[in-house]
Amino acid sequence: MGNMPCITLKNVHLGYKKPGTVLNVLSDINIEFYPGDFVGVVGLNGTGKSTLLKTICGLQTPLDGEISIGGTPISELALIELAKKVAIVLTEKIKGFNLTAYDAVASGQMPYTNSFNRLETKNIEIIEKAIVTSGINAHRSKLLNELSDGLFQKTMIAKALAQQTQSVLLDEPSAFLDYASKHELFLLLKHLCHKENKCVLVSCHDLDLLLKYCDNLLVLSEGTVELIKVSEASQNRQFMTIAGGYL
């Protein structure tokens, strides 16, 4: 159909529970994301971008409300099923233990392998495709700590691709990248949305990149979220506040 939302948030409240207190970060979120959406998540530091992304892929539980992936609430999905529907690329670095770029990408197929993690021909084909799509073919056998920041991000995106999920979430993937790498990264993400019909949510502080490549913006401000079209960004008060008047 193409009209089924792949991610639905219904009356969702996000935040942290600490003994005695509840820290509410974002309140009353009602949004739907569809396949093919390329959404930039914008907000000042500490407004809950990472929290939102981590909650959508089940790494954190919402304080209240319901998040559904492909029509099924996360709470009713087995971890392994969720792993086949949403992939996340985080800011954390991985290194050591002889892990190569190929190994990292191959780990994306983990939800599909047997309990001894044996890669069959069909698994390897998917891994190869992910490596080629992300443009890291020449660096596949390098150790993760030998990769530049740009290549590392591409590797982790390849891992997310190998996970064969409808949705891909990325938490500040463009941080530390040089100018050219940033654009290559966003071109790759745009390709995933428009050619492979994936739903991509990317949090980022480079507003000019988001304005140039994304379709929609999810604006996080003052504890609420608002989904706007990129073309409406300059009329949006919250967005212009985040831009600080410099755009």
Add this chain to the structure above:
Amino acid sequence: MKNPTSIKFLVLIFLFFVSCALSLFIGGSESLTLRDLTPDHFIFWQIRFPKTLTAIIAGSTLSAAGLILQVIFRNPLAGPYVLGISSGASLMVALSILAGSSFHFFEMFFIGKSFMVFSAVTGSFFITLLVLAISKKVNSNVVLLLIGLMLSQICSAVQTALEYFSDPNNLKSFVIWGMGSLSHTNNNDLLIYLPIALLCLTALLFFVKPLNALLLGQNYAQNLGVNFNRSRFYLIMISSVLTGVTTAFCGPIAFVGIAVPILSRMIFSSSKQQLHFFSCLLIGAIILLLSDALAHTLMRDIVLPINMITTFIGAPLVIYLMFKNKHW
């Protein structure tokens, strides 16, 4: 070379059999030959055979425990001995020997031994949880190592206090046991030791997938469909039993648990934990068998403590790694 991995494995298997033969036939009071291998040869069946089998089990269990700990802590410098886990097990064994001598149930073989094993496992489990809790507060691999050292010192201090106030009989068994030895295990002990070790190692085989996922850290592992908390709990259980049971029978054996997984990663440049699982079993057994052969042959008529040999192999390796600061 068509397939370097399988060639390396074949070499390891060959070395394993050679070191088995060395440990079985050479050393101690007399060297044996194949002609001595009669079904009732006392030295061979009652002394050499249990000692060799103990070396194999101890080497592979400690190495497997080290492999688990290094992955869980995502720290190539982790191991049961350096994190104080062996010391925790030792302390509990000392306590159990003390309790056993006052309640006289050590005269009943299986109950006494099982109680000792259970105490050692409890001790290593508790220390692992403690180190894990502390490790969440520190980011540095080396600081974690220092904390393990401190925990190990605390356990030794308590143990020394116990030794100080114990009667001469107990004191002797504490001290001899504390030096670490492969020769105190007889064929009856092996009836308890071998099944527990085999059970844990088989269980670990079913956790190679979580082990691989844990290399990427908690968040990525969970996003790949691995139940992080549950897997980590079971893995800690397995490594505690592996360390505990070996400490109960052989005493605290130094540096095998940390050095073998590192060696395995140096030999096989792979991140596949299923491969390292098998190679750690082999390398661990080889190292302890060879250490044992060295302990018996380095000085005429004197058997050196096994910990002395393993420390000479393991400690320089750890120092080398720290200097190189490479992330194995």
